[in-house]
Amino acid sequence: MSLTHIQSFIAVAEEGHVGRAARRLHLTQPPLSRHILALEDELGTQLFERTPRGMRLLPAGEAFLNHARRILAEVDAAVHTVRGVARGAQGPH
Amino acid sequence: MSLTHIQSFIAVAEEGHVGRAARRLHLTQPPLSRHILALEDELGTQLFERTPRGMRLLPAGEAFLNHARRILAEVDAAVHTVRGVARGAQGPH
């Protein structure tokens, strides 16, 4: 499980389509497909239903999506907070 | 920025010592030291003060520690939630 995998998952969930998600992430389809498979393997359950049209979220996937977004948001908040603290402690003299 | 780096950061912050943190993570000291340096580089500020005794958190590091713990906790929650949903949707027939 890595932040990259989580990002890939969100993109696929939102696009419903591995190929489109790949373009959005400036990646190609095979590695992205493997990210999803790796996640499903690690979590021990399928997150998507494979349809001829693309990928549809399963209930487990819906649940994971909520957490996934929160994780990335928290990472983002961490970066901004730290930069703010650093600026505050060092910037204004 | 990766979950591994975040985990490394927490261990060093809690141990105040790269070597001890390395043992705790079943890792050696050099890669762990590089994890911290990579984080500091990415965040654009130092997180620790290097003392002859080890590593002491700077204010930016304290701020990051809070977020870091929340990130890992959220990841953990995600895993458990998904496993729970999968169990619920599949286990009881």
Next chain:
DNA sequence: GCGTCCAATGCTGTCTCGGCATGGAGTCCG
């Protein structure tokens, strides 16, 4: 000053990972 203890760095082998090419399943239309 010398031994000790710490993190940082140089280097190397291995493993990961992304991209290319291809496979295989399902669907639609003629």
Next chain:
DNA sequence: CGGACTCCATGCCGAGACAGCATTGGACGC
């Protein structure tokens, strides 16, 4: 039917990342 099309999955390979070993460099304490 059958061929074309659209998906995701997989085999393969080369580049880059990363852990570990060995060593350096700096700071204390005696």
